[in-house]
Amino acid sequence: MQEMSTAGVRQASSTVGVGAILLSLLLPVLSGCGNKVDGATDEQLTALFADRTPMSRTETEEPRINRRTLDCVRLIGGLDDAVYKDAPAEMLGALRTDCRRGLQERLNDAARNPVGITLADLESSKAGERVTGLHGRLEQVYRAAAETRLAAQRAEQERQAREASERRARDFEDRRQAVQQGLEQVEGVMAEIAPACTENVTAREQAIATNARNRYRWSLPYPCGEANLRSIRAQTDRVRTELGRLAPDAATRPGALSALPQLYGNDPQELRGRLAQIRSQTIEMRAAAP
Numbered sequence: 001m002q003e004m005s006t007a008g009v010r011q012a013s014s015t016v017g018v019g020a021i022l023l024s025l026l027l028p029v030l031s032g033c034g035n036k037v038d039g040a041t042d043e044q045l046t047a048l049f050a051d052r053t054p055m056s057r058t059e060t061e062e063p064r065i066n067r068r069t070l071d072c073v074r075l076i077g078g079l080d081d082a083v084y085k086d087a088p089a090e091m092l093g094a095l096r097t098d099c100r101r102g103l104q105e106r107l108n109d110a111a112r113n114p115v116g117i118t119l120a121d122l123e124s125s126k127a128g129e130r131v132t133g134l135h136g137r138l139e140q141v142y143r144a145a146a147e148t149r150l151a152a153q154r155a156e157q158e159r160q161a162r163e164a165s166e167r168r169a170r171d172f173e174d175r176r177q178a179v180q181q182g183l184e185q186v187e188g189v190m191a192e193i194a195p196a197c198t199e200n201v202t203a204r205e206q207a208i209a210t211n212a213r214n215r216y217r218w219s220l221p222y223p224c225g226e227a228n229l230r231s232i233r234a235q236t237d238r239v240r241t242e243l244g245r246l247a248p249d250a251a252t253r254p255g256a257l258s259a260l261p262q263l264y265g266n267d268p269q270e271l272r273g274r275l276a277q278i279r280s281q282t283i284e285m286r287a288a289a290p
Helices: 002-032 042-049 067-076 089-107 125-210 212-216 226-245 268-288
Strands: none
Touching: 042 067, 042 089, 042 125, 067 089, 067 125, 125 212, 125 226, 125 268
């Protein structure tokens, strides 16, 4: 009996030893059979489930997990069973199939899924909770970045508007000064033309007195003549008055440039040419009446 007992102990010890060896061999396999979502980093899950919307040829928005992808992960993981409890089985089955198909396309992309997550890994409430939490964090980052971009866009728009306003103000002031200078030049030339016209009329009368035929040799040059001189004076008075009436903020108002008065048909250079003609004619008439 003692020998049989000893043999039994030896056999039991042998069995325990074999079991320990088998367990040590299986542990790495069993550990590899865990849920791969648990071992994935947030960056890896973002690459798998999130998408980026292009903003330009070189820039994209921050990654977001779209609502359909999130809903499918939650459906497959059983997190939303209460939401779908009244849905017909046929419809729910079709929805699950459609979700599996869409998720499988992502899982098949090795660039997105280097850790090898499978649909089976997603059939876990913890996987659904992990992706849901990631979705919330990504949305916070996205909204913060969107607000930053919006603030930058507003600042840029305000800068452009400010520069445009300053440019309009400069253009307006340049034009206003040009009108002011033109007015002063016209008034300066007219201050010489008026007496030159008087001298011209006197010389013409003297030439006619010397020879009646001289009446037809010279006509009254422009702008001599009371009507012409009065018209030009009226225009310069109008322009001066309108310049004085311009509001302080006139440059910022719509159609500001069109509000500036104009010296229509009275160019200072042209009037100087007229003055030279008047004086030349006067000299010629004086020569005809010695």
